[in-house]
Amino acid sequence: MTDLTINPAVARKILTGWIRAEINRAGMQRAVVGLSGGLDSAMSCFLAAEALGPQNVLAVRMPYRTSSQDSLDDAQRVIDATGVQSATIEITPMAEPLLERFPDMTSLRRGNIMARMRMIVLYDQSAAFGGLVVGTGNKTEILLGYTTLYGDSACGLNPLGDLYKAQVRQLAAAMGVPESVRVKPPTADLWAGQTDEGELGFTYAEVDQLLYMLVDERATPEECVQAGYDEGFVRKVVDRIRRNHFKRVMPPIAKLSNRTVGYDFLYLRDWGT
Template identity: 40%
Template structure:
């Protein structure tokens, strides 16, 4: 792939979309993972000192998440601040019955609440960090990590994003670790999904981009359980990518 061209297109996209709003600054939640690192580097090139990254650790975050986020900021000279969300999560924790999924979703929404408050403080725009694989599979929290004003990487599959990140010279510490939303200790995206991003993306590209049928994928040798999982997730999570449906009223 021509990563230089893609980089230039995405930087142009960022500049154009922010300019339309009349704002000049952007805010990015930087987790120490691949997606937010890529978006932060793109935003740094597009907006320079008008980028603020926010590190939002909770009591469930791994030590590496903050270390790797700081490493990106130091390497690319990105301004950042740290806001602990543990007090916000702890305030509601007794109501969540120690359910990992509920705690993870709540944590994601608390992070986004903080990001939007900081964007209001700074008169900036929140830039999203969800890739195409996550968006298609619904692997994200509605009104949480999926929320944003604009998203430069929503057309990049996760497995391809690693090559793009290498082109952008993202630190090896991020490239070499398992993808994780860091929602609870030891959480792994691929373990939770049941398949590697490469396996998922190879099937998604055929189903979504090339409009192949499930029967086609079976003929190509794809695991039928993988195909059914993808089909189910795409259909059941489609609502996450849409604006709320508003009732139509026929005035008489």
Template identity: 40%
Template structure:
């Protein structure tokens, strides 16, 4: 069976199931409004459209949170997605979080003995990226409180399994309508929902620093990784996955990433 066949979904059925799930959660929680952090990428676009379909656009808030490192095209795409979902103008909000990130970074650095406020590449870049993701979460949940809304998450199963998220940052949400779907499946669902092609065709990026892409960070594409992840979750051994036609170096890299980030799925550790 080809990788595409392994991951094929019935998008109409998936849409119906997710819409029912969203409605069930909001009924159970006794909440009327949803808020989605709209980045301009395919995952947040899909979550926004599903929330709007389930609850009605008038009950959904689209929040765009650019920072200094954000490319202007992402803001354009975020607005395009909100147009597609027919989110009312009154329900759209853009908050630039650059000042929050920069001031927080300076305070942390200046308060750390022997460090100072100077920025150095490497570890500091990742720390700053994590700070950006957590700053987005801070603002997102503040706005959710203001609106008495639930935060609809945007994480897919590929990101989750690979640990490609910031703890207490972009993974934070009240419900995750896409976490059961691999990235390539989300793209299929997004196409079914009418996400504009310009967004479907974008290179995936967490938009945490200029030129940052998922592929550059991970070392492989989701198209390459998803079949391996699927077979792994079905209990296939590395040898079996390689025998199914996936290159050994790629299988090794993907599974090593799983092992290295497995702790993210265990924290907080408890007695």
């Protein structure tokens, strides 16, 4: 079994320093985090508060009418533990007109609408607060494409994107994230009873190990099967990685000139600042 153990103290130092540097590089000193009550958003909130000071972080709860009260309570526990500023903005009045127009829409479409509605709220609050939106997606979700494009994946920077879910758990325990947040089943809270692992069809514990072998160790699918992984499971995960790659890159631009944005016209993010 692959050892996904990290040194939480080192990761904490690197990530808080990185958040501070990236936000300063953008000409800002503040951050906004969408707080769902789940582990990943709690972790981003803890890191941002430590990096910038709690007075410079705004945590935004954005419940829908079917949102779990437990999730709202856990989000409040994170706010209380970190001392950050907070706001609660109900998205039901914004989302309902569109949802009611298409009563037969799938749960996937409904979930994507709510995720994108929350993105709209977050970016509006970032403009009002004068802070950069801090992302909450972990490496497992990013690789599997378990995210809504221009929804929960939208952010100005993401401190968790190189940590597998198992590693986020380790860091959360070391930083004192409330236990109720750390032990609850992962959920995007997009509809009543929804869980990440129920949607994916496998557990994070199972897939983290395989992803590490495929991505970090650069093993082939055949080598993973030889190592003992079920062939169907490997195929399913590899298919998800490939099929969702478009979510990890900028949209392609048709090349007509010698200097095409994203191809030849390439500069570091802080160019000109």
